[in-house]
Amino acid sequence: MSRSEMVRIERHLNRRKVADFLFAMVGLLCLLFALLTLLALMYDLARTGVPRLSLDFLASFPSRFADRSGILSAWVGTLCVMAVTAVAVIPVGVAAGVYLEEYAPKNALTAIIELNIINLAAIPSITFGLMALGLFVYEFGFGQSILTAGLTLGLLVLPIVIVTTREAIRAIPNTIREAAYAVGASKWQVVQHHIVPYSAGGILTGIIISLSRAIGETAPLITIGALTFIAFLPTPPVSGDAPYVSFQWLMDPFTVMPIQMFNWVSRPQPEFHVNAAATGVILLAMTLVMNGAAIYIRYRFRKRVKW
Amino acid sequence: MVNTTQEAATAGGDEMRAEIRRLSFSYGDKTVVKSVSMPIYKDRITALIGPSGCGKTTLLRCFNRMHDLYNDTEYEGEIALLPENRNILSSDIDPIEVRMRISMVFQKPNPFPKSIFENVAYGLRVRGVKRRSFIEETVERALAQAGLWNEVKDRLGASALALSGGQQQRLCIARALATDPEIVLLDEPTSALDPISTAHIEELVVTLKQNVTIVIVTHNLHQAARISDYTGFMYLGELIEFGRTPGLFTKPKDARTESYITGRFG
Ligand SMILES: Nc1ncnc2c1ncn2[C@@H]1O[C@H](COP(=O)(O)OP(=O)(O)OP(=O)(O)O)[C@@H](O)[C@H]1O
Numbered sequence: 001m002s003r004s005e006m007v008r009i010e011r012h013l014n015r016r017k018v019a020d021f022l023f024a025m026v027g028l029l030c031l032l033f034a035l036l037t038l039l040a041l042m043y044d045l046a047r048t049g050v051p052r053l054s055l056d057f058l059a060s061f062p063s064r065f066a067d068r069s070g071i072l073s074a075w076v077g078t079l080c081v082m083a084v085t086a087v088a089v090i091p092v093g094v095a096a097g098v099y100l101e102e103y104a105p106k107n108a109l110t111a112i113i114e115l116n117i118i119n120l121a122a123i124p125s126i127t128f129g130l131m132a133l134g135l136f137v138y139e140f141g142f143g144q145s146i147l148t149a150g151l152t153l154g155l156l157v158l159p160i161v162i163v164t165t166r167e168a169i170r171a172i173p174n175t176i177r178e179a180a181y182a183v184g185a186s187k188w189q190v191v192q193h194h195i196v197p198y199s200a201g202g203i204l205t206g207i208i209i210s211l212s213r214a215i216g217e218t219a220p221l222i223t224i225g226a227l228t229f230i231a232f233l234p235t236p237p238v239s240g241d242a243p244y245v246s247f248q249w250l251m252d253p254f255t256v257m258p259i260q261m262f263n264w265v266s267r268p269q270p271e272f273h274v275n276a277a278a279t280g281v282i283l284l285a286m287t288l289v290m291n292g293a294a295i296y297i298r299y300r301f302r303k304r305v306k307w
Numbered sequence: 308m309v310n311t312t313q314e315a316a317t318a319g320g321d322e323m324r325a326e327i328r329r330l331s332f333s334y335g336d337k338t339v340v341k342s343v344s345m346p347i348y349k350d351r352i353t354a355l356i357g358p359s360g361c362g363k364t365t366l367l368r369c370f371n372r373m374h375d376l377y378n379d380t381e382y383e384g385e386i387a388l389l390p391e392n393r394n395i396l397s398s399d400i401d402p403i404e405v406r407m408r409i410s411m412v413f414q415k416p417n418p419f420p421k422s423i424f425e426n427v428a429y430g431l432r433v434r435g436v437k438r439r440s441f442i443e444e445t446v447e448r449a450l451a452q453a454g455l456w457n458e459v460k461d462r463l464g465a466s467a468l469a470l471s472g473g474q475q476q477r478l479c480i481a482r483a484l485a486t487d488p489e490i491v492l493l494d495e496p497t498s499a500l501d502p503i504s505t506a507h508i509e510e511l512v513v514t515l516k517q518n519v520t521i522v523i524v525t526h527n528l529h530q531a532a533r534i535s536d537y538t539g540f541m542y543l544g545e546l547i548e549f550g551r552t553p554g555l556f557t558k559p560k561d562a563r564t565e566s567y568i569t570g571r572f573g
């Protein structure tokens with residue numbers, strides 16, 4: 001190789017290194033910008049909200065006076081709605097995902113259904129609220145209740161559960177299915193003994209992520225008529241008198257934390273804004289804990305099942 | 308085409324356990340097994356040899372209807388179980404029944420991510436066997452047959468994925484034997500094993516043929532010559548030659564068989 005040639009190659013290499021470096025810098029800046037904005041927002045929320053947090057805040061109903069207000073009805077409402085959402089979405093979403101992966105024939109109809117599930121995930125949430133208002137509130141007569149809210153959010157996040165279930169199942173190699181079929185297992189046995197257990201980590205992660213998405217939803221619940229000011233709790237599910245258990249709470253009116261926040265933010269007095277920030281801190285903490293749990297579960301299962 | 312059936316039927320007076328009759332198999336429109344006819348003798352070892360990609364695995368998987376799990380596959384012809392003359396490829400026959408009677412060890416070890424014990428016991432579990440003592444005895448017997456018992460008897464509860472590749476393959480053999488199958492299909496069971504485990508598996512296969520019919524795919528011609536009673540040579544999806552192993556290896560009738568076993572192609 002001649003000297004001039006080597007110089008040329010070196011120059012070319014240097015140019016490429018500069019390009020590499022420039023791109024890395026731009027990428028880092030973009031990342032920092034996104035992260036810093038997020039951190040600044042969270043810091044601001046925490047600075048305003050955290051001093052307001054107290055047991056009293058959790059144990060009081062909202063009131064006309066900002067300093068006596070609390071989020072008791074809101075967090076109980078959130079918990080109840082989430083319970084209904086989970087009970088509705090877990091069996092339906094997991095069963096649909098298992099069906100699509102393991103049972104459905106691979107034909108045009110299945111392809112259309114698959115496409116639609118992905119599209120469903122992209123529909124604006126308020127549309128789900130409108131649909132639920134027509135179907136659950138008026139058609140089925142569930143009213144503006146916890147049941148309606150839970151089912152609405154369940155429908156909203158159903159695509160997430162289906163898609164993550166399918167992804168988790170698709171990660172199971174075919175050789176494992178073949179091994180089970182080869183000793184004489186039926187399809188249901190394969191699903192029960194292998195498919196669901198081996199994909200449980202991924203499925204659980206999907207469920208948690210879908211619930212953490214549902215917990216912050218506001219628009220569809222306002223559409224179906226959640227109250228913004230509520231000073232009582234739903235009927236307790238258990239009581240001292242026969243028949244001891246009651247499902248009346250499903251039909252009770254409710255509010256949830258993001259709606260409570262929305263209500264307080266829209267008031268003129270700054271004291272209420274502090275309440276909103278405090279509620280935001282709790283909501284954020286709940287989602288962070290849920291996402292953390294999802295990451296932890298995924299990590300644990302990855303370690304246990306290696307293909 | 309060779310007149311396999313007639314020639315083989317006279318071979319040594321062995322009794323047929325199954326007969327492949329003009330079997331063709333296609334993935335989509337790609338025909339991979341082309342009109343193969345071949346007997347499988349009871350309590351004998353039949354070896355399938357041939358260059359890579361000639362359709363040995365595909366043919367073997369027809370026996371336990373593994374192809375049924377996938378779309379766009381097509382069988383033509385029959386595999387008849389004898390003496391009852393039941394065509395196991397017929398759509399009236401439940402593939403699960405076929406798989407309960409004919410078990411298979413795959414080319415690559417595929418243990419379940421469960422414990423060693425559960426892997427071997429799985430065939431019994433799907434049959435609804437509940438008796439603990441029976442399951443334990445069977446697991447021990449199958450592991451011992453596969454030559455794995457001494458290595459794993461102290462850690463039956465450990466994950467099967469923690470075993471070495473060769474141990475995993477022997478575990479899969481134990482899993483296939485635990486259910487007392489009538490026919491065992493082995494797809495290159497020793498390709499991942501060291502010479503000692505290979506010798507052990509070969510010994511096992513020879514012992515098994517006292518009461519089990521065995522079909523084994525192998526790339527190792529010495530292995531085929533050592534252990535099998537009958538050998539079929541496949542080339543590009545066709546069965547070129549079938550016959551008693553010594554005869555096929557010493558006096559092949561077809562030029563292609565001869566080139567293959569003398570190492571001139573494949
Ligand atoms: N799922 C599949 N879809 C389409 N073609 C396939 C499929 N599996 C195998 N084939 C093709 O069928 C032919 C036979 O494959 P097969 O696995 O039966 O060969 P083999 O004789 O077992 O080879 P080897 O000795 O390498 O294992 C090959 O040409 C292969 O490419």
Ligand SMILES: [Mg+2]
Pocket residue numbers: 363364365414494
């Ligand atoms: Mg093969």
